Amino acid sequence: MKYHKPMLNFKSICFGLGLFALTFPFSLSAKEVMTWAVLDFPPVYILDGAFKGKGFHQKYMRHFQKLFPEYEHETLVAKDPRIQQLMREKKRVCYNASIWSEEWAKVAHKSLIFVIVPAHGIVTRKAVYEKHFQENQMISLKQLLQTPEIKFGYAEGRSYGPINMPLIEQYKSDTTYIYKGKSVSRNLLKMLLSQRIHATVEYPWLIAFDLRELGQDFQQIKILQISELGDNQFIWSPLACTKNEWGQQVIERVNAYLLNALPTEEWRGIFEEWLDADSIPHYRQGYKKVILGQLKE
Numbered sequence: 001m002k003y004h005k006p007m008l009n010f011k012s013i014c015f016g017l018g019l020f021a022l023t024f025p026f027s028l029s030a031k032e033v034m035t036w037a038v039l040d041f042p043p044v045y046i047l048d049g050a051f052k053g054k055g056f057h058q059k060y061m062r063h064f065q066k067l068f069p070e071y072e073h074e075t076l077v078a079k080d081p082r083i084q085q086l087m088r089e090k091k092r093v094c095y096n097a098s099i100w101s102e103e104w105a106k107v108a109h110k111s112l113i114f115v116i117v118p119a120h121g122i123v124t125r126k127a128v129y130e131k132h133f134q135e136n137q138m139i140s141l142k143q144l145l146q147t148p149e150i151k152f153g154y155a156e157g158r159s160y161g162p163i164n165m166p167l168i169e170q171y172k173s174d175t176t177y178i179y180k181g182k183s184v185s186r187n188l189l190k191m192l193l194s195q196r197i198h199a200t201v202e203y204p205w206l207i208a209f210d211l212r213e214l215g216q217d218f219q220q221i222k223i224l225q226i227s228e229l230g231d232n233q234f235i236w237s238p239l240a241c242t243k244n245e246w247g248q249q250v251i252e253r254v255n256a257y258l259l260n261a262l263p264t265e266e267w268r269g270i271f272e273e274w275l276d277a278d279s280i281p282h283y284r285q286g287y288k289k290v291i292l293g294q295l296k297e
Helices: 010-023 025-029 056-065 080-088 102-107 126-132 141-145 164-171 184-193 204-213 245-261 265-272 277-296
Strands: 032-038 071-077 093-095 108-118 121-125 153-155 177-179 199-202 221-226 234-242
Touching: 032 056, 032 080, 056 108, 056 245, 056 265, 080 093, 080 102, 080 234, 102 108, 108 204, 108 245, 108 265, 108 277, 121 126, 121 184, 121 204, 126 221, 141 164, 153 184, 153 199, 177 184, 184 199, 184 204, 184 221, 199 204, 204 221, 221 277, 234 245, 234 277, 265 277
Parallel strands: 032 071, 032 093, 153 177
Antiparallel strands: 093 234, 108 234, 121 199, 121 221
16 A cells, blocks of 8 residues: 655645644744833832722833833832842843932943922821911921921831931920821821821822822822922932843933933823822922933933
């Protein structure tokens, strides 16, 4: 009996290649991985809940990721020491919520500053504000702490920064409420809304998130700048990527994009979504000075 070799035609070859690609998809089109570090700290990054994925740094990150279609993008939940260690190991890592410092400069290249966020502010009810602060948008934390009618609340073990914390420690009184539980900002805000305290110190954007989680808005709440902070009213962030040739190339591509993106209302609005209406004029002044000012240098 004679056996005949099957004839392979063009269609059968294409079918076989297609089946192979479906069975082993990564063997034909594998991409290198680019890791984006994220912080579990809403609303910087919101990793779960009703507002999942809507953190302001998550939105910035998605803009950056679109600039690198040649990579497979993954996220890694980590804190600063872990991120910096990966950068020391020369992994392909970027992090867009860094607060730039000498420690970051040792391990990362940085982009243009692409966002500023307000530093701590004094949080109070509008009724208290109208009675005691005479329509000032900036007040002295020391003066507030020395006002007998104001019951101030803060959290034990929480740092409020190198300027605010010494003032709180020095001028707290017998009427000062010291909170000793979890969910610090949320629970102090609840106490404020229920009139158990008159004022506290917190990041305005964190208050905005807590209000949304509670199903409320800024109708009852007023946020004031702290005069003792002086020129330190904002915290700024660049994109940080591993300090090697790869990281430098990433930063160069990002900077080219930011030159056009930073002056737009759309880009500025990503963060403004987390501000109360009264804070926006001050924010825009800072944005013009810091963000747009660097473009003229």
